[in-house]
Amino acid sequence: xxxxxxxxxxxxxxxxxxxxxxxxxxxxxxxxxxxxxxxxxxxxxxxxxxxxxxxxxxxxxxxxxxxxxxxxxxxxxxxxxxxxxxxxxxxxxxxxxxxxxxxxxxxxxxxxxxxxxxxxxxxxxxxxxxxxxxxxxxxxxxxxxxxxxxxxxxxxxxxxxxxxxxxxxxxxxxxxxxxxxxxxxxxxxxxxxxxxxxxxxxxxxxxxxxxxxxxxxxxxxxxxxxxxxxxxxxxxxxxxxxxxxxxxxxxxxxxxxxxxxxxxxxxxxxxxxxxxxxxxxxxxxxxxxxxxxxxxxxxxxxxxxxxxxxxx
Amino acid sequence: xxxxxxxxxxxxxxxxxxxxxxxxxxxxxxxxxxxxxxxxxxxxxxxxxxxxxxxxxxxxxxxxxxxxxxxxxxxxxxxxxxxxxxxxxxxxxxxxxxxxxxxxxxxxxxxxxxxxxxxxxxxxxxxxxxxxxxxxxxxxxxxxxxxxxxxxxxxxxxxxxxxxxxxxxxxxxxxxxxxxxxxxxxxxxxxxxxxxxxxxxxxxxxxxxxxxxxxxxxxxxxxxxxxxxxxxxxxxxxxxxxxxxxxxxxxxxxxxxxxxxxxxxxxxxxxxxxxxxxxxxxxxxxxxxxxxxxxxxxxxxxx
Numbered sequence: 301x302x303x304x305x306x307x308x309x310x311x312x313x314x315x316x317x318x319x320x321x322x323x324x325x326x327x328x329x330x331x332x333x334x335x336x337x338x339x340x341x342x343x344x345x346x347x348x349x350x351x352x353x354x355x356x357x358x359x360x361x362x363x364x365x366x367x368x369x370x371x372x373x374x375x376x377x378x379x380x381x382x383x384x385x386x387x388x389x390x391x392x393x394x395x396x397x398x399x400x401x402x403x404x405x406x407x408x409x410x411x412x413x414x415x416x417x418x419x420x421x422x423x424x425x426x427x428x429x430x431x432x433x434x435x436x437x438x439x440x441x442x443x444x445x446x447x448x449x450x451x452x453x454x455x456x457x458x459x460x461x462x463x464x465x466x467x468x469x470x471x472x473x474x475x476x477x478x479x480x481x482x483x484x485x486x487x488x489x490x491x492x493x494x495x496x497x498x499x500x501x502x503x504x505x506x507x508x509x510x511x512x513x514x515x516x517x518x519x520x521x522x523x524x525x526x527x528x529x530x531x532x533x534x535x536x537x538x539x540x541x542x543x544x545x546x547x548x549x550x551x552x553x554x555x556x557x558x559x560x561x562x563x564x565x566x567x568x569x570x571x572x573x574x575x576x577x578x579x580x581x582x583x584x585x586x587x588x589x590x591x592x593x594x595x596x597x598x599x600x601x602x603x604x605x606x607x608x609x610x611x612x
Numbered sequence: 613x614x615x616x617x618x619x620x621x622x623x624x625x626x627x628x629x630x631x632x633x634x635x636x637x638x639x640x641x642x643x644x645x646x647x648x649x650x651x652x653x654x655x656x657x658x659x660x661x662x663x664x665x666x667x668x669x670x671x672x673x674x675x676x677x678x679x680x681x682x683x684x685x686x687x688x689x690x691x692x693x694x695x696x697x698x699x700x701x702x703x704x705x706x707x708x709x710x711x712x713x714x715x716x717x718x719x720x721x722x723x724x725x726x727x728x729x730x731x732x733x734x735x736x737x738x739x740x741x742x743x744x745x746x747x748x749x750x751x752x753x754x755x756x757x758x759x760x761x762x763x764x765x766x767x768x769x770x771x772x773x774x775x776x777x778x779x780x781x782x783x784x785x786x787x788x789x790x791x792x793x794x795x796x797x798x799x800x801x802x803x804x805x806x807x808x809x810x811x812x813x814x815x816x817x818x819x820x821x822x823x824x825x826x827x828x829x830x831x832x833x834x835x836x837x838x839x840x841x842x843x844x845x846x847x848x849x850x851x852x853x854x855x856x857x858x859x860x861x862x863x864x865x866x867x868x869x870x871x872x873x874x875x876x877x878x879x880x881x882x883x884x885x886x887x888x889x890x891x892x893x894x895x896x897x898x899x900x901x902x903x904x905x906x907x908x909x910x911x912x913x914x915x
Contacts, residue, residue, distance in 0.1 A: 333817050334730035338738065341723035341792060348785045349745050352756035359756060409650050415643040426901055427651045433897045433904070434658060435846030437864035438886040442657035445664060445879050453660060453678040485653065490908065497909045546749030549848045553868065567751030567849075574755045575853055584755045591752070598747045602740065 359584040366581060374585040383561050383569070388589070391565040393476070395545040395593075398483040402544075403537055405484065406491020413492070414499045425496065432489040440553040443482045444469070447554075472562035475555050479563050482550050487543075491536055498532040499525070535604055538597045545593055566590050658890065664883035665689065672879050688884040698885065700859055701866030704776045705889075708862055709844040711780055716787040716840040721833070724795030725821045729807060739796060746789035754853050757782060761854070776860045782850050787840040794839075794907060798832030799825055835907030838900060842893050863889045 363370045378384045413424050431439065446453050447468035455465045468478045506524050515523065526533075548567040551557065557564035557572060564572070566589055574583015664672065666684045676682060692698045726732070727739045761778060765771045772778040802825060810820045826833065851865045858870060867885040871878055897904050 330730050330817070331732040334726040334732045334735070337722035337726040337730075337817075338735075340719040341742070341788065342738070344719060344784055344788055345741065345745050348757070348781065349748060349753065352753050352760055353748070355760060356753070356756035359759060405650075409647070412643040412647045412650070415639060416647065422901075424647055424651070425905075426898075428647075428654050429897075429901075429905070430658060430894070431654050432908075433842070433893050434890040435842075435848070435864060435893065437846065437848040437868070438661075438890045439657050441867070441882055441886045442661045445877075445883060446657065446660055448877075448879075451673065451678065451879075456678050485657070489654065493905055493908055542747055542749065546751045548751045552848075552852075567749075570751065570755060571849075571853070575758065580755055580759050584759075587752050587755055590749075594747065594749070594752070598744060601747070602744070605743070606740075 356584040356588060359581050360588055362581040364579045364581060370581075374582050377582070378585060383564070384586075386561060387564050387566060387569045387586075390476070390563060391545065394480060394483070394547075394551075394563075394565050395541060398480050398487065398544050399537060399540050401480070401484045402487040402491050402540060403533070405488040406495055406536075407533075409488070409492045410495035410499055413496055425493070428492055429489045431486050432493075436486055436549045437553060439486065440482055440550050443478075443485075444554055447478055469555050470559060472559055475559060475563045479551050479554055482554060483544060483547065486550065487540060490540065494532055494536045495529065498529040502528045531604065535601055538601045542594055542597050546590060658887075661883045661887045661890070664879055665887050667880055669878070669880055688880045689888075692881060692884050692888065697858060697870060698866070701861055701863045702888070704861065704866075705845060705863040706892075708776060708779050708783065709841050712783040712787060712844040713837055713840045715780065715784050716791050717833075717837065719784065720788050720792040720795055720836070721826070722821065724792045724799055725817075725825055727792070728796045728799035729825075730817070739793075742789050742792050742796075745785075746793055750786060750847070750849050753785070754849055757850075758853050773854055774856050774860055776855060776862065778854050779844075779847075779851060779862070782854070783844045783847060786847065787843050790843075791836040791840055794836055795829070795832060798829040802828050831903060831906065834900065835903045838896060838904055839907045841896070845893055 359366070360374055361369055361371055363373070409428060413421055413428070416424060449467065449470060452465070452468065454468065458464070458466065467474050469475045502525060506528070507520060510520050510524050545565075546567055547565065548571065551563055551565055551568045552571065555563040557568050561569075566586060570583045570587040573586055574580050577583075660679075663679065663681055665688050666681045666686070668683060668685045668687060671681075671683055723742075727735050727742075758773070761772050761781075765773060772781070806824055806828070807820045810824055811817075815823065846864070847862075848864045851862045855861050855865065858866070861869065863885075867882060867889060871882045871885060
């Protein structure tokens with residue numbers, strides 16, 4: 301790198317004229333080559349993201365055989381179905397409670413890791429991040445086996461303490477609990493890593509100043525740590541809200557929406573209706589209901605990022 | 613800390629200091645205690661995969677302690693690794709992931725370079741658009757994409773549905789936006805003087821990219837590569853929708869559709885398959901943890 305910089309200054313001093321010409325040429329070519337370099341990206345986004353997104357709006361207005369325009373017919377049909385409202389309710393419960401618990405556990409664990417001497421942090425961080433590394437489809441299979449009704453390792457352990465067998469995926473309430481538990485298990489490490497990075501960026505002097513003022517442990521968290529981490533907490537939560545709300549793998553493998561549709565969320569129900577039930581327009585309409593919530597979260601994230609971009 | 617102690621008189625300082633350090637050791641012990649609990653919580657499923665994978669089918673259905681292997685056997689591994697079907701899934705997954713990583717890098721590195729360095733009409737909007745695309749989840753697009761490829765098949769006669777290579781078109785929608793986004797961040801942090809010097813020396817934009825930007829931003833490139841690989845390896849929804857024949861399946865879908873036969877779960881083989889499927893990302897993670905974490909935090913903190 302130093303070589304390059306050095307050479308250039310020498311050349312620049314010697315041949316000012318050539319430099320001017322070179323720069324002008326480069327500038328002339330710049331926008332053309334920039335366009336060519338971004339062309340594959342633009343094509344990909346236009347053809348495989350924006351077009352399908354608009355296409356699903358179109359699909360949602362067709363009848364099941366996709367031969368007739370029915371306007372808002374699919375939506376009216378959905379509003380009249382009880383299962384739809386069940387799915388709406390469950391998606392909200394699932395996303396909100398999973399994100400809240402992920403954020404809480406991530407925050408607590410990040411604090412514990414931060415407490416540990418620096419040379420041991422790597423080892424702990426390495427172990428705690430494993431759930432995030434394993435493909436969720438694979439780890440959910442392990443959970444399904446842990447929850448198995450007849451040979452369940454969890455129920456065996458509970459029986460050891462004299463607690464009754466729990467129908468982990470058989471009963472509606474327990475199935476909802478299990479799905480959220482697996483999601484929290486999978487997502488909490490992400491929060492932990494983000495918070496840990498944020499904790500490390502809080503200047504040590506602030507804590508010293510707080511200690512001098514006689515702040516106790518709780519006050520230090522409330523008045524120093526949380527305000528300093530506010531940005532990162534907000535953006536991580538919004539990210540996670542999007543991902544959790546659109547989750548498919550965990551629910552699909554663990555319960556496939558059952559028992560009696562009591563764990564279906566938008567993504568799994570859209571799959572059930574659209575692909576398995578081959579009613580593509582109805583499936584498209586179901587998944588479109590995710591858009592408003594995703595859009596609100598996206599707008600907040602974008603605002604935060606552009607704000608930070610302007611500050612720097 | 614030192615300011616506190618200076619204010620106090622001699623004896624009090626000593627007592628105060630002692631209690632502080634005792635608080636510290638207790639805080640440390642509690643931290644270790646809870647960290648151990650959380651580590652157990654995190655590691656139970658993968659460990660249970662390992663435990664079950666070492667059991668024979670008789671032991672799995674026996675009423676013995678499920679957390680212990682009494683008669684360890686490798687029969688599950690031997691069965692899976694000699695089954696052509698399972699190897700096929702593995703190869704499909706490997707091919708899809710490797711090709712997708714290559715495509716992703718070929719698209720996103722030049723695009724990120726152009727967006728970070730060559731300000732042109734609409735470049736800021738495009739960068740924001742890339743980020744927004746990253747926020748669009750797979751569960752929103754799978755139905756229109758499926759229909760789209762079905763229609764393309766009807767029109768052109770090129771049947772892409774139920775072929776593993778259809779995934780090569782679809783996975784980049786998940787990997788390219790994120791990789792472009794973090795590469796923009798890494799490229800933007802390179803001092804402007806470097807590429808100005810190169811341009812003055814008569815280097816073309818392409819040479820500036822390959823000789824300066826890629827070597828300097830190599831850590832970012834590795835993080836993006838790891839991300840693209842992990843995402844393509846773990847993707848479950850798209851292959852479930854787009855592929856159905858057993859010779860076209862990738863690993864996650866293959867394990868779930870072929871090892872679960874109706875209501876019969878062959879848990880020994882399922883857990884072995886799941887462990888083998890989780891192995892490549894875990895191995896990468898074990899060796900390149902720092903890059904992995906850099907990529908993870910870059911997504912939300914760079915910008």
